[in-house]
Amino acid sequence: MSVDIDTKFVFQLDWNLLRTFLVIAEEHSITLAAHRLLRGQPSVSLALKRLETELGCRLIDRGHGTFRLTSAGRRLYAECSDMFGGVGRLPEAVRQSANEISGEINIVMASHVITPLFDKQLSSLSQAHPQIRFNIRIDTSVKVVQAVRERRASFGICLVNRKFQDVEYHLMYREYFGFYCGPSHPLFGRRRLKMADLRDYPAVSFDTEDINDALRPVALLRSKWGLDYDIVGRSSQLEEVRRMVQCGMGIGSLPIHVMKRDVADGLLWRLPPYDDPPEVDIFLVTNPGKRLNRAEELMIRQLKQTIAEIPLADRTYNEPF
Known part of the structure; x- marks a missing residue:
């Protein structure tokens, strides 16, 4: 034969x-x-x-x-990628029973994702289905989308600059960015400041603070007031941008609802603009072409349902939770 x-x-x-x-x-x-x-x-x-x-x-x-x-x-x-992804799902396919949901959920997120929508999903899923395993990785927004497109992640949560046709985007929440300085900065503790008062001071920024990138609203405000001429430090991670601001290296933009506690603890000082800060949207990014295990399907379905049920006004954060 x-x-x-x-x-x-x-x-x-x-x-x-x-x-x-x-x-x-x-x-x-x-x-x-x-x-x-x-x-x-x-x-x-x-x-x-x-x-x-x-x-x-x-x-x-x-x-x-x-x-x-x-x-x-x-x-x-x-x-x-598809073949070995399928091989990786074989143990779950063999073990799982009709009433038990197990499997690994690989989540890739930008560094400043702080929202009760996500936290509540993690809490409820882990309690209802203890066999589910979560793997959360922090990366730049560009690499988050890349991982979702290449089906290496169950889903991503990040800022979005360019949208691709092979993945889906769901507006998860909206946040506002404010400018801050650290305790050793000359502007720390000063009230009734104006945007013009921020000129001539060094700045630190996210890598994505560019008019052609995800933090375009922040970049535009910096450019308008001449706050982008002396960038002394950059990072893709919120923790490192915050560290440089707290160390007094320069003025930096950070999510207002995330930084509220640092302000209360005297680690940061909020600077103008006070009334109309830049707004930034954070998206849930999924790939309809990825074969999902039952755990992935459940978490993505519940996240989408939560987003659909809660009005955007209630998913807009400029105050702490």
Whole structure:
């Protein structure tokens, strides 16, 4: 009985080669892939060459500082992501019973996501379904969306600058950003300040405070009042921007409802504008093309339902909870 070429390929291929290629593509580096796989770099390079030989095409263009997936490499990466994602779901598929919801939920969020909508979902799900496991990772908003698009995350919560057609966006809540300074700053403790009083002082900012990025409203206000000429510190993480502000390095913009306690504790001082601060929207980002386990389906469904039921006015924060 004859066996067609595709069937022979399936049975003869060393599937570890696909796993190695997936890690190489995710790390964008053979060296980093070798560290992650706990293998030597020559071994990982050889595995890539063997896979390219088996498939009869080049998967990665590399050399002279270049590392880029070819068209064939991008297609194989997408297929491998789905395939190993399916393999990862096999234990749950075998174990779960009709009345038990288990599985892992991989959540990627921007660093300043503070909302009772999310906290209540975590609390209720963990209590109702103790077999669910949560993995929460903090990253930049751009990488949050990228992880959702590449189906490496169950869902994401972040700021959004550019919207892609292959993922869905649900406005989760709206927050306001205010300007702050630390205890050692000359403006600390001063009242009835005006925006013009903030000029000529150094500033710290988020990486996304740009007119072409997610914190565009903040960037526009900085530009209008000339507060963007001397940026002495930047970070993608709220904790680090707050740290630089508290240390007196410069004036920084931070979410008002998150910083209220620091103001009360004397760690920060609120600066103008007081009446019309920049507003920023935070989105729940999901991928309709991702195959979800039961835990993921449940949490996403409940989050969407909560968002739909609560008016935006009640999901708009400029005061502490």
